[in-house]
Amino acid sequence: MVDLTRALTAVPARKWNPNYVAVTAPLGAVIVASIIFATFVGLYGFDPLKVFTFIVEGGFGSGFAWQDTLSRAAPLILVGLAVAIPAQAGMVIIGGEGAIVLGGLAAAVITLPFMGAPPLPMQLLMILAGCIVGAIWFGLVGLLRQWRGLNETITGLLLAYIGLAIFNQLVEGVLRDPASLDKPSTHPIGASYMLPTIPGTYIHIGLVIATGMALIAFVVIRFTKWGFALRVVGGSERVARMIGLRVNRWIIGAAAAGGAMAGLAGAIEVAAVQGTANSSLHVGYGFSGILVAFLSRHYPLAVIPVSILIGGVQASGSLLQRRLGLPDATVLVYQGIIFVCVLLGDAMVRKLSDSGRS
Secondary structure (H helix, E strand, O other): OOOHHHHHHHOOOOOOOOOHHHHHHHHHHHHHHHHHHHHHHHHOOOOHHHHHHHHHHHHHOOHHHHHHHHHHHHHHHHHHHHHHHHHHOOOOOOOHHHHHHHHHHHHHHHOHHHOOOOHHHHHHHHHHHHHHHHHHHHHHHHHHHHHHOOOHHHHHHHHHHHHHHHHHHHHOOOOOOOOOOOOOEOOOOOHHHOOOEOOOOOOEOHHHHHHHHHHHHHHHHHHOHHHHHHHHHHHOHHHHHHOOOOHHHHHHHHHHHHHHHHHHHHHHHHHHHHOOOEHHHOOOHHHHHHHHHHHOOOOHHHHHHHHHHHHHHHHOHHHHHHHHOOOOOHHHHHHHHHHHHHHHHHHHHHHHHHHHHO
16 A cells, blocks of 8 residues: 555645635626626616615624624535535535535434533534534435445435425424424524523624634645545545545545534524524525635635625625615525626636646
8 A cells, every 4th residue: 555645745636725816716706796786786777886885784884784794604604614625525515405404403303302401511412413414414425426426416406405305394293393383393492502602792603613614624624634635536536546545435524524514504503593493494505605615716714704795795685675675585696696607707717727728
């Protein structure tokens, strides 16, 4: 067997440090998307300048707005990591919504047999349960990719819908709290088990946890031999096998790590926001996380500011509705346009890069 450390230092992995293209391509995509969105709202008779002014004001215009934005950024960071970590191994997994709701469901029910136990062990148990369930769910995607050759993007998307169906079946069935009449929910976890907020704010501690996970992911991927090996696998499975890496384990492990982040997002939503598992868990964080990961070019540290940006855009939806009468979903249209422009920008960059080599 080839020595791992020596082999990895001799194999060119995918470049980590972002160059100017990694910064200008997403920025250009956002600018183009903003122009398209401005044209769109202008055609409907609204002043684009006012729309963008209220987007900035609703997301970042006051202390209250900032707190709302940062609270929304916490799950976005984790779901962005759920896409960005498997991407280091060359996978595009976009089924975060299923892992979120199942992770949240696991967190909601795991404490029920232990009601009355001290809060800290139960909070840790909820977080662990969410991570494990999310890891298993995404691990299936990696397993099916390596075992049966199924495309991980399609598999992840289909499993997301299966996960949502399982969640709805359980929440509206055997796990339903009889007291939840209008909105089927599980039994509440209890106020003592809710995660605390950051002192002086109403931002829950999940933001700190999510930021910590992004920092850990950055350090592991950037500075350890495991992260280097993961990027070698993502660069070329053939080369990875030649130097003795167990590619199947790395692929499945990367998928499971991403799933753990999505499951953690669901667990935090239950333990810090909802207090129970219900339909409020699937509000689109899983799909917004895809945009976060692609805008950040799958760099764990870049996921943090991008999540704050997208969280601010989402937080402005209610202000647009109150001030201009625009539907709350207007910001989702804006996000969708950004995502399409990001994909088109990536395609153009790849084409130009290939032309330059030839």
